[in-house]
Amino acid sequence: MYLTASKKLLEIAKYQFKLILTAHFSIAVALCLLTPFMFSVRYLDSHGSTFVLERFVSLIGAILLTPLFMPEQDKNIAELVQSKRTEHIFTIFVRLAISVLFMAFCIAMMGIVMRLLQCDFEMGTLLTGTFATALFLGAIGFAFHAVTNNVVIGYLAALTYYLLNFTLGSKLKNVFLFSLTRSSFNEKYWLLGLGALLLLASLLWKIAVAKTSLYK
Numbered sequence: 001m002y003l004t005a006s007k008k009l010l011e012i013a014k015y016q017f018k019l020i021l022t023a024h025f026s027i028a029v030a031l032c033l034l035t036p037f038m039f040s041v042r043y044l045d046s047h048g049s050t051f052v053l054e055r056f057v058s059l060i061g062a063i064l065l066t067p068l069f070m071p072e073q074d075k076n077i078a079e080l081v082q083s084k085r086t087e088h089i090f091t092i093f094v095r096l097a098i099s100v101l102f103m104a105f106c107i108a109m110m111g112i113v114m115r116l117l118q119c120d121f122e123m124g125t126l127l128t129g130t131f132a133t134a135l136f137l138g139a140i141g142f143a144f145h146a147v148t149n150n151v152v153i154g155y156l157a158a159l160t161y162y163l164l165n166f167t168l169g170s171k172l173k174n175v176f177l178f179s180l181t182r183s184s185f186n187e188k189y190w191l192l193g194l195g196a197l198l199l200l201a202s203l204l205w206k207i208a209v210a211k212t213s214l215y216k
Contacts, residue, residue: 024067025102028060032106042117049114049121050180057110058133058177062158064099065138065199067151068092069206089207096142096199100135107131129180132188132195136177137162139198146202
């Protein structure tokens with residue numbers, strides 16, 4: 001039974017990767033690979049390392065999580081999945097899990113590369129903080145995409161909030177994205193918690209909408 005379930009999960013994961021994740025994974029990798037060319041990441045101090053990871057690499061959260069409902073924007077696919085809402089939500093969850101794990105992997109690899117380039121920073125704190133920022137940005141895009149069924153609006157919502165952090169700064173208080181540059185980690189707990197809640201609420205929203213559509 002467990003072997004069969006594992007095989008089915010692996011098949012779904014492989015299919016979803018080919019269907020939607022490959023392109024966005026490639027963009028996220030490209031952004032990480034471009035980082036050393038856009039910033040001088042050799043011999044950075046703690047503040048410089050924080051700037052690169054927290055304010056730039058964290059954008060991969062929006063890249064990876066925002067577009068996960070894209071296949072369902074096709075009307076024919078949307079009608080098909082409405083009749084299989086449980087299986088559909090499970091598929092979305094698989095996409096989400098793969099994307100979050102890959103996001104964590106990219107951030108960790110960037111941290112390792114920067115450490116090899118003699119950057120000076122506290123690895124656990126900075127990588128966890130960057131992950132929290134990326135997750136929250138991605139969750140904003142994911143939520144707006146879920147509600148509007150429009151990936152462009154999802155991207156715009158995430159980008160708008162990202163830019164607001166440069167103008168409003170610490171006025172955003174517990175949801176300020178770049179708190180590590182001000183030597184504060186408390187905001188990261190809020191970003192992790194609220195990001196997870198946004199992802200969960202978006203999935204529940206999709207379940208509710210699919211159920212309503214099914215019985216119309």
